[in-house]
Amino acid sequence: MVELRNVYKSYDGKTNVIEDLNMTIQKGELIVLVGESGCGKTTTMQMLNRLIEPTKGEIIINGENTKNVNKNELRRNIGYVIQHVGLFPHKTIEENISTVPLLCKKNKTDIHNKTVELMEMVGLPYEQYSKRYPKELSGGQQQRVGVARALANEPDIILMDEPFSALDPITRGQLQDExxxxxxxxxxxxxxxxxxxxxxxxxxDRIAVMQDGKIIQFDTPDDILKNPKNEFVEEFVGKDRLWKTPDMLKAEDIMNKNVVEINPNRTIMQAIEMMKKGNTTVVAVVDKVDGKKNTLLGIVGSNRFSGLTDHSVKMKDIMKKDVIKIPKEMALSEVISIRDEHDIKFSPVVDENDNLIGMITNTSILNVLSQIIPKSEEY
Ligand SMILES: Nc1ncnc2c1ncn2[C@@H]1O[C@H](COP(=O)(O)OP(=O)(O)OP(=O)(O)O)[C@@H](O)[C@H]1O
Ligand SMILES: [Mg+2]
Incomplete structure (x- = not known):
């Protein structure tokens, strides 16, 4: 676990480039720091492995205040990948990767085996690349060596400072996947x-959005996109972002929560009244079963009433029972394709206990899409 507690950094004793930074990172988490140039991302990273010292505050790694840990020891346990790789130009790829383990006097055979394994892992077969020099590799391949080198000493923690920013989008995408x-x-x-x-x-896993040395929001990507904490985060994320990653949208984000519910013994006449009031053309027939609330028995759309002159017919006798229920976690694209495939008008949404929590209609999908598709005048 990594913990920053009330961390400040000032270079001139006056201006804080980092101000009251607090962050707890769990073991095994992949945390991303984002923010505009100069907001303090690199400074934060350098404080983590004590390339620079905080002016105030504490950094705790695995329960120990880093102030009290020998710097070299600390860095052995923290791999660091920097933007422009920083490979040693006059060392071969193998030598570059094995530098730190050799410094730590690890067993030579182990180091060799580890190097072979890591090179395979980052997609640079040992036979082909181990004897080359950095300049004989493409930018993307050099970055891979940087990643392999950061992993070579089997650190618990890896810091990666814009490791892929100099790469073309395709190579970048591949390295991200890797x-x-x-x-x-x-x-x-x-x-x-x-x-x-x-x-x-x-x-x-979580993203920390930084501005002027402070963390503005530290949340899951999902939360950052859907609930940006303020205008800065919203601007930074980009209003159209959700549309570019529409599968971030789940059934529960799309559904209409104000479902009109009706008891199975109610009549068509009563249903028509409730539909008018609720400004809807569908009611959900629900019952309390086994103490559960809102158990969905079926749905009745107003189209079911056509041709029926007897308005005293009960819901349980005309409801559609074989309704496809949508789990609240289902992604938007899947919801749309299921609805297409089965030509569905109304899709009830249920929670993990199979309780009804909302209804998806074409209108509710259109409402959401119209919010996230940027308006034409913004182009
Ligand atoms: N050695 C230094 N002396 C004085 N000021 C510094 C020093 N190093 C960094 N700064 C200042 O600290 C602030 C944060 O810098 P930092 O490098 O952490 O930004 P960053 O978020 O990594 O930016 P970028 O995205 O451009 O890499 C900047 O205003 C920078 O000018
Ligand atoms: Mg930086």
């Missing part, structure tokens, strides 16, 4: 810096 795979496999704590919000959303 990083996610590595993270799944190795269960390392990773702090990743970027000023690209798209990258942050793709990679982060």
């Amino acid at each position: 990083l996610l795979r590595l993270h799944d496999e190795l269960d390392k704590t990773i702090v990743f810096v970027t000023h690209d919000i798209g990258e942050a959303i793709k990679l982060g």
